Each structure stands twice: as structure tokens, then as C-alpha cells.
Amino acid sequence: MTFLHTVAPLYNRKHLFVRRCELDSRLNELAMLQTDLLINTQILNGQFYELYSFDVIDEWFDLYITPILGRINTTLIEFSPVRNQTSWSRRPLI
Helix, strand or coil: CHHHHHHCCHHHHHCCCCCHHHHHHHHHHHHHHHHHHHHHHHHHHHHHHCCCCHHHHHHHHHHHCHHHHHHHHHHHHHHHHHHCCCCCCCCCCC
16 A cells, blocks of 8 residues: 555654554545445455356455455554554654
8 A cells, every 4th residue: 555655654654653644544545445345345246156156256356355455454454553653752853
């Protein structure tokens, strides 16, 4: 999720200082995307059963949906320490 790395680059995440408002907004969008994707996956799953065998459906989801959900989950986990930060020490800049 490259758009999050522009708001909170690795250096900023390392020192836990980011633009919280923008980060929260983008993480909320990502969480909504995850929810929508899961809902649509369930709908697709039901539709696919009418057309294809279980093996074909499983392969399709593993190729196209699972990697996207994995990246979303990884991103949400990666940014959770920054998102949960409630107090900040002085910035380590001179």
C-alpha cells in the first residue's frame, strides 16, 4: 500500500511520528476496502459455485484475492504501532 508510505515513511514510523489525521483517514479507507473485498468475495464465491468446480474456485481466489487481502492485512499490522501511539517524545532531530 504505497499511498501509506508517503504519509508515514519508514523513518517516521521508526520514531513514531506521523501525520495522524491523514494516516488515520487512509487506514480507515484501507479497512473499508478490506471489508468490501471480503463481502464481494463471499458473493463471488456463491456465484462461482454455480459455474465452476471447487478446485477452480479455490485456485482463482488464491491467485487473485488472497494476495490482495494479505497485503492489506500486512499493511494494517505494520502501521498499527504508529496508529496506537498516544503520546510522543521530543523528535530526534537536531
